[in-house]
Ligand SMILES: Nc1ncnc2c1ncn2[C@@H]1O[C@H](COP(=O)(O)OP(=O)(O)O)[C@@H](O)[C@H]1O
């Protein structure tokens with residue numbers, strides 16, 4: 007369905023020396039610098055898949071989305087969607103895709119939402135019958151009724167995002183690109199949007215590429231993750247594979263009856279900061295550690311030998327923890343299984 011091969015994108019950036027003198031100088035002798043936003047990215051997406059496309063800020067995610075949607079042309083490499091090149095025959099290509107950039111709206115600021123949708127209906131050449139059915143469906147999952155007559159500029163962020171997502175789905179696209187669709191939203195709206203994504207994926211078999219910082223979005227929606235950093239691929243696989251590859255992080259919670267001060271995990275096990283974090287709070291000690299550096303059983307016996315414990319629970323690493331560590335260290339510092 008989607009094939010991305012060795013995608014590169016460079017930007018030319020004007021650099022200015024400091025101060026007024028620098029400004030004048032750069033006016034006459036502009037200096038440019040090349041920014042390698044995307045270095046060598048490849049991945050495939052199957053029809054009907056929801057791909058979580060993640061990575062730290064500045065990794066190149068939005069640039070890749072812009073190339074896939076035909077807004078930017080790759081410096082080199084190729085991407086094809088449904089066998090098509092996004093920059094060729096754009097007018098018919100945009101009918102096959104839906105795009106939402108969470109950071110800015112694609113709606114007309116002064117038009118009431120309802121009018122906006124009528125205009126989009128004409129642009130995308132949606133038949134009256136399809137339009138009616140589609141609007142009824144979008145109304146139901148995204149609850150647009152309460153503000154459909156309001157001008158876009160008066161909508162709250164959550165309403166605006168729902169409106170934007172509805173706009174991107176009006177023409178029943180085969181592929182939906184969502185770049186940070188839940189950014190800055192409260193839990194209720196987030197759930198609303200997640201349900202909508204899940205719904206169109208299940209009912210229309212829409213392929214979805216989802217960029218997000220909210221890892222709950224990923225856990226709830228994505229079948230697969232592609233992670234990039236500094237413009238290159240870091241991981242490509244299922245959440246299960248991510249967990250089994252990097253998931254030696256365990257969390258133990260001890261409810262401690264007496265003074266927890268005598269617990270000194272780092273000193274006792276001689277373990278470095280990157281392999282352990284300890285939080286002591288209200289009689290509970292939470293220890294997160296790399297179980298290939300210290301065995302879970304050793305961690306438990308040391309704790310039981312040192313303090314009186316009334317309860318213990320063990321948790322596997324959640325993907326949030328794994329990804330946070332990957333973002334911080336790059337994958338090399340976390341030992342392979
Ligand atoms: N139009 C542009 N001109 C120059 N540099 C850009 C431009 N767009 C993005 N970049 C740079 O490319 C890199 C990747 O940006 P982006 O794709 O927005 O990352 P992400 O969406 O993962 O946060 C960043 O270093 C960013 O500053």
Ligand SMILES: [Mg+2]
Nearest residue numbers: 067068069185
């Ligand atoms: Mg971005």
